[in-house]
Amino acid sequence: MRTDTAAAATTLLRLHTDPAILTVVNVWDSISAKVVTDLPGTKALATASHSIAASRGYEDGENIPVEEMVEEVRRIVAATHLPVTADLEGGYGDAAATVRAAIAAGAVGANLEDQLKPLDEAAAQVEAVMAAAADAGVPDFVLNARTDAFVRGAADPLAEAVTRGRAYLEAGAPVVFVPGPLDEEQIGTLVDAFGPQRLTVIGLPGVPSPSRLQELGVARVSYGPLSQRVALTALAELVEAVHADGGVPEGTRPLN
Numbered sequence: 001m002r003t004d005t006a007a008a009a010t011t012l013l014r015l016h017t018d019p020a021i022l023t024v025v026n027v028w029d030s031i032s033a034k035v036v037t038d039l040p041g042t043k044a045l046a047t048a049s050h051s052i053a054a055s056r057g058y059e060d061g062e063n064i065p066v067e068e069m070v071e072e073v074r075r076i077v078a079a080t081h082l083p084v085t086a087d088l089e090g091g092y093g094d095a096a097a098t099v100r101a102a103i104a105a106g107a108v109g110a111n112l113e114d115q116l117k118p119l120d121e122a123a124a125q126v127e128a129v130m131a132a133a134a135d136a137g138v139p140d141f142v143l144n145a146r147t148d149a150f151v152r153g154a155a156d157p158l159a160e161a162v163t164r165g166r167a168y169l170e171a172g173a174p175v176v177f178v179p180g181p182l183d184e185e186q187i188g189t190l191v192d193a194f195g196p197q198r199l200t201v202i203g204l205p206g207v208p209s210p211s212r213l214q215e216l217g218v219a220r221v222s223y224g225p226l227s228q229r230v231a232l233t234a235l236a237e238l239v240e241a242v243h244a245d246g247g248v249p250e251g252t253r254p255l256n
Contacts, residue, residue, distance in 0.1 A: 005103065005106060005108055005137070005248060006137055006138050006139075008083040008084075009108035009138045009140040011044075012044055012083035012108050012140075013201075014144045015043055015083070015176075015220075015221045016174060016175050016220055018197070019196075019214070020214065021211075021213055021218055021221060022044060022220040023041075023220070024046040024221075024223070025042075025047065025223050025224075025227050026028060026046045026051065026087070026223050026224055026225070026226075026227050027045055027047060027048070027052075027227070028047065028048055028051035028052045028055050028072070028107060028227075028228055029052070029055055029072065029076065030078070030079040031255070032227075032231070033075075033076040034079050034080070035059075035255075037079070037082055044081065044082050044083045044084070045083070045084045046087065046109075046222050047076055047085070047246065048087055048088050048115055048224050049087035049111075050224065050225040050226065050228075051121045051224075051228035052069060052087075053069075053074045054228065055072075056072070060225075062092055066092040066093075066098055066101070067084075069088070069089075070086075070101045070102055071094070071105075073105045073106070078106070080178045081116070083108060083109070084106060084109075085106050085109030085111070085144065086105075086108055086109070087110070087111040088109050088110045088111060089112075091113075091129075095112055095125050096129050096131070096132040096197065097106045099132050099143075100132050103136045103138055103141070104136075107142060108141060109141060109143065110129075110142075111177055112125070112126075112143065112144070112146060114132050114146060114147050114161075114164060115152070116147075119163070119167055122147075122168070123167045123171045124216075126145050126167075126171040126172060126173070126187060127172055129143055130143060130224075130240075131172075132170070142175065142179060143164070143174065143176050144173075144176070144177045144200055144220075145168035145171075145176050146177035146179065147161050147164040147165060147168070147176065148179075149181055150178065150181075151179055157180070158186055158189060158190075162189065162193040163188065164176075165178065165190065165193065165194050165198075165199075169194060169198060174198070175197075175199070175200050175219050175220065176190075176194055176198060176199060176200070177200045177201070177202075178190055178200075179201070179202045179204075179224070180197065182209075184205055184208055184216065185210045187208065187216050189218055190217055191217040195217075196217035197217065197219040198219060199218050199219060200218065200221070200222065201213065201218055201221050201222075202221070202222055202223065202226075203221045203222070203223050206233065
């Protein structure tokens with residue numbers, strides 16, 4: 001574990017509680033971490049589990065062995081001086097143990113899905129993870145407690161997200177992640193329920209801009225696997241250009 005892990009966690013927590021929104025364009029390996037780190041305005045990194053799994057030949061959904069996921073987190077941490085939060089899916093069967101492993105790899109925050117488990121079980125998992133982080137010497141660990149109310153199609157996803165998010169905050173999570181194609185009214189309801197700088201969202205097409213999310217009181221916006229999809233789209237477009245007797249686009253950036 002990096003000797004500055006606890007301090008990095010405190011920094012990451014402050015970036016969530018500041019009124020200015022934290023934007024994190026997710027990374028999946030060392031070189032994507034370096035590219036994002038080196039760009040002005042980047043304050044923290046977030047991994048994307050779907051992207052890491054895809055880059056290693058696995059389907060999303062905890063099909064990648066947890067050891068491989070944590071090893072990629074370790075490589076990403078080593079490629080940056082910034083705080084790193086890791087997407088750990090649902091915890092791979094033992095969320096507290098997985099978080100301890102991620103902390104040992106240098107991560108100072110994590111996304112954990114509730115997968116719509118029974119609420120008492122999901123809240124207990126949040127409590128166990130925060131206790132494990134404190135025991136590891138990282139009391140400011142930024143657990144981004146994710147509820148799948150929208151992505152798994154709860155009967156009333158907004159009401160479900162409010163209930164679950166409040167429970168996770170009460171269990172010790174500093175922020176709650178509600179992924180989905182949320183509109184301004186839904187985001188406003190969630191911020192009112194959790195308090196300002198306690199909600200994180202994903203920047204899907206149609207979700208308000210980062211500046212508007214900041215006005216609404218959102219703590220953080222991330223981009224999940226979308227960043228890898230953008231990169232792969234650029235790769236596909238290069239292949240199409242070459243096949244059409246073209247070449248590398250002007251303005252392509254060098255790798256340092």
